[in-house]
Structure formats: structure tokens, C-alpha cells
Amino acid sequence: MAEPQQAHVELVVKDDDDEKKKAAAEEDSGKHVDPATLICDPNLTLNDGKAYVITKRPESSSGKSHSEAAAADPTPIELVADAEEVDLNHCRVATMANFTVLQKAETIGLRNNMITRIEGISQLVGSLRELELYDNQITRIENLDELVNLEILDISFNRLTKIEGLEKLVNLRKLFLVNNKIEVIENLDTLVNLDTLELGANRIRKIENLGHLSKLTQLYLGKNKIAELENLGQLKALTLLSIQSNRIVSMKTGLEELTELDQLYISHNGLQEIEGLEKNVKLTTLDVAGNRIKRLANIEHLQQLEDFWVNDNQVEDWRNLEAVLGKLPALQTLYLERNPVAADPMYRKKLMLIAPKLRQIDATMCRA
Template sequence: MISASSSAPLSPPSSDNEEDSNHRIVPGQQIDADEDLLNELPNDVDSIELVQLRISSIPALRLDRFTRLQSLCLRENLIEFIEGLEGVGPSLVELDLYDNAIERIANLGPEGEEDEGKWLNLESLDLSFNQIRKIKHVSHLRNLKNLYFVQNRIGKIENLDGLQSLVNLELGGNRLRVLENLDSVPSLTQLWVGKNKITKMANLSPLKNLKILSIQANRITKIEGLEDLEALEELYISHNGLTKIEGLEKNLNLHILDITSNAIEHVENLSHLRNLEELWASSNKISSFDEIEAELKGVESLETVYFEGNPIQRENPSTYRNKVRLALGPGLKQIDASMITESQANIR
């Protein structure tokens, strides 16, 4: 896939010589160092996207002439080294190197005290699906807002000092065992650490602005450490080892709670969550309709619930939906994957 955008139109491919046309390059073709994929693009192009082209060398693309480049996407290629970006780095707002073969972070602009040459415009950096083991050489990117490290080999949250503008940090699918060093990024509003090996919800207190926490598919056995996260709106903690709903006393802003695929037996400690809109609790051990009614009927904002895969559904297949609907009242709009129809809502 090749695409680009610019304030000036691209030069049309030559009708006399099809070898000069960028449209001749197809996914799977090896890009040699002496080829210039971008030969047809004007110097003032602001976006370049080269996906699935087996590119192995960034310097071979000769990017230096694109001094107004704001977005560079080199997804799903064979790049091993971050290099050859010196000419375009200072203008970049978004750099996407998702799904390559990068093992270490390097050459993202100078890291000294001087601003000259720094990548001060960069707001989004995606290094997901690579082979990175350590977070380093990013702390000087002080205007960075979104940092993606999904599916790498990272074992520690570190070296984020200086990222005072960072609002979204994605570390899902790595090798984390501990939540740590988050006091260096208090501006975070989203933290994604699903599919790691984290055993405890700890060291989250500095994240006063956090709105979304995803800690799915870890080794958590207790909901805790959230008392200072009063801005929290969405908590995704499915596929862990929870046996009890607890620790949410201060999270009055919570809109979505996902506790799917745990070992929870009782619906409890939720009645105070007056802003709760969605409760995903499938595949647990919940067996009491009375608990559901007692705990959730007074939560008037609640619109969606998931209870399939629990004893209340497996043991009452024909009456389950109607019992849940009657227990939670007319404000409920969805049970599991199905919307409540108007005719169903009128049945008493």
C-alpha cells in the first residue's frame, strides 16, 4: 500500500513508461537501496504511508527532502533500525513503525538540553509489534501525547521522565510483572497494560487524571489501589483471578466496569456507582437474581449488562433474560449482545 497527501497534486505516472509509475510496486516486493519509491512525490508532501512493501532500510527512502512531512507510516515492513529520519524528524507529528523488526529505540532526535533539531512536534509514536526489550531514548520528546509499545518484550516501565504531555500509554502484550515509575507521567488519562504478568494493582496513585485503565489478562486477584483515581471512567479487568467485587468506593465516576472471565460469585459493592452505564460480568460464578436486583436496580444510569456464562444464565436458559430485565427495570437497553426491543420492554 502506497499513499500520500500534499497541498500540491502528485505528478501523474508517465503513460509512455510504466516502469516510472509508483502504482507498479505491489505488496511483497523487496525494495532495493537504489530504488526511490517516493520519486513522484512533491517536496511539500505532509503525509507518507508505505505499508507491506518489505522495506528494510529507511535511509533508502531518501526522506530528507520532505521538510514539511507531518505523518510517516511504515507499518508491516522489515525495518530493523530506526535511522535516516534526521531531515524529517523536526516536522513529524506522527511516526508509525508498527509491526517491523526493531529491537532498540534510537535516533529520535537529539537528547541534549538544546531545542535545536529536537522532535518537538511529535505527538504520536507507535512502535507496537516489534522486538523492543527496553523503553529508552524517548524522554526528550516532551510534546508526545500517545506512545504505543503493544506486543514487544518490555519487562519494565521506565525512562518516561520528561513526557509531561503524555496522555495515552499502551504496553499490552509485554513482559511486565510490576506497575512502577508511573509518577513520571501524571498526565496520563489512558493506561493499557493487558496481557502481561502483573500480580498486583499498585503504584497507581500518581495518576490523578486517569480515565481508562485496562489491565486485562494478567494475574490480579484483588481490585485495589484505585482510591486516588477519582477521575476513572472505564476499568477493564477481565480474565484475571478475581473472586470479589471490591475496592471501588472512591471511583464514583465509573461508567464501564469489565470483570468478565473471573471467579466472582456475588454482585456486591456496586450500588454507590451512580454513573455506571455498562457492567460486563460474563463467565463468572454469579447465581443470584436477587443480588443483581438489590445491588443494581437503583443505578439508574445502567443501560447494558453482560451475565451470560454465569449459573444464572446456564441454569435458567429460557427465563434468564426476562428475569434480568425485570430485576433492573425499564432503563435497561441491552442484555448480553442483544438489545431489548420495545415489545420486550412492555412485558411485565
């Protein structure tokens, strides 16, 4: 099969001086660059001091020459040297090699492109605060050591296999590495200012190496291969834990030190019983949907619980529901659909009698 043709786009550096822009335009007006002569390798760039050329693959280039493919998308992407926010999402950008020109950029968005390597931004030391590389083809975290002021980094939906190259990013607050091929939580010890860590949809089997993240408030570990709640005790500031779609069969231990926990999402595991929440009295949201729970228990002390998701389980005893739900004065939203009790024709009416303050049962709001 023939390789897809590649078109090219110029990244032009703008200058605020109108006279300079005018002179440059007049000088360049007499020049013509044949797109067929431009670089075709998506990892190479051409820099003549005025125009910054990167490779840009067209949406469809079957049967077209380089010149025809380039002509099909003639509009250049302009890099404004003084821009504080750079948005190049879904532009088929294949390289970052010339991004050093963005000396004032605070935010760079490169979502949904064709970038294979992190490069060209190591000189953006003083300005860059947020870098989004979501949905590219990056295989390694590298060349970020100089970006000591970076606060938000998103390299989700790439091809990473290891957490690395982040040791110098001591001001990082939010790190998103969703949907990669990461197997081990590691190399995060120096990120002491991290408050949000998203590692969902990877290949992680063990919760570990998080003890130094004392400021972490939100931890997302859903859709991995984790079998045990462990090594969470030092995350005293944690308010949200999402560990859905893993292999956990017991929650008896592991959560007792998380006294600030406000939201717990542990749906779609193998739980048979709700337990181990004696110290988590600040919980307002509890999601245990999609498990194997037959009876509600050990939640009567959760006096601040507002949202309780227990749908897709095996709850069948109305007397059990009355004994437990009747002791949750703050309960406003309850999901019980696809449990045996939901087959009762008086299902909604019975629940409203048990918990009069309910505002929503399953996906339907309650009538006043």
C-alpha cells in the first residue's frame, strides 16, 4: 500500500511592529516556495529565520502529489510571537521543534495532533504554565526539565509506558496521563505541589509510591488492574478517590486514614459488602454501582451523604433498605435501578416514603 502523501503548513512568526511586518511581506511577496520541495519527514522542520515550516498531513491525500496535497490546505498556521495562549488543537501538527519562538506563551494546546516527541519548548522557562498534548503519538516524557513553572500537564491518550522526566517540575499541580500503557506508579516523589493526579485507563496493578504527595486532593485510578486498596494512608488531604473498574473485592481496609474524603467512586469491582468507611464521615458522594452487593450496611454513620449510587447490584430486601436509608438525613440522590427491588411496582413510592428528602431516584427527578 502506498504511503499517504503529506502536505505542509508554514508557522509564521508575527511581529507587533507594523513596519517590519509590511517590509517582510513585500520581501516575501516575490518569493514562491514549491510545496513539493518542502520537507516531507514529519519529524523535521525548516527554519530560515522568518518562516517556520512544519509537516501537516491532510485529512485525505490518496493519489495526490506533494504539491496537490499542500495546495488542498493552503491556509498557514501563524505563530504569534507575543501570544500568551496558543491553540493548535486538531491541526495535524507532526512536530514541536520550532516552538521556541513562543517565548510569552502561558498555555499551549496541541490536542489531537500527530506529535511523536516532546521537543522545542525547553526555552519557554519563564512563561509556560499549561501544556496539553492530549491524543498524540508520544512514547516518552522528555525535554521538560527546564519548565519549572509548569502547573498543568496533560499527556493523556498517547503511547507512554513509563512515568519519567517529571522530577524537575516541582510546581506542577495537575498531571493527566490517562489512557496510556503505564504499568507502575513511580518517579513522582518531587511533585510535592500536585493536587490532581489522573492515571485512569492504564495497566497499573498496585497503588504505590504516592506517599510524598501530601497536597494531593484528587486521585483517579479507574480502569486499571488494581486488586487492593493500599498505600493511601499518607494522602491525608485526599477529598476524591476514583478507583472504578478495577479488581477490588474488599474495602475493609485501606481508607481509614482518608478522613477528608468527600467523594468515593469504587463502582464496577467485585465488592460483596460496603465496609471500612467508619472514619470517612465527610463523604457526600458514594458510588458502589456494578458490584455484587446484596445488603446495604455500614453507612448509617455517613450523615453528610447526599449522592448514593448502588445500581446494578443484587439488593433485594426492602426491610434492609428502610433500616439503612432512613438513617441518612442528607440523602438527595439515590440510584437503585437494576437491583431486584427495582422490579417492585411501588419502587419509587416506597423509596420516597423511606427517604422523604430524596430529590432524584435513578435518572428521574422526584415530584415535589
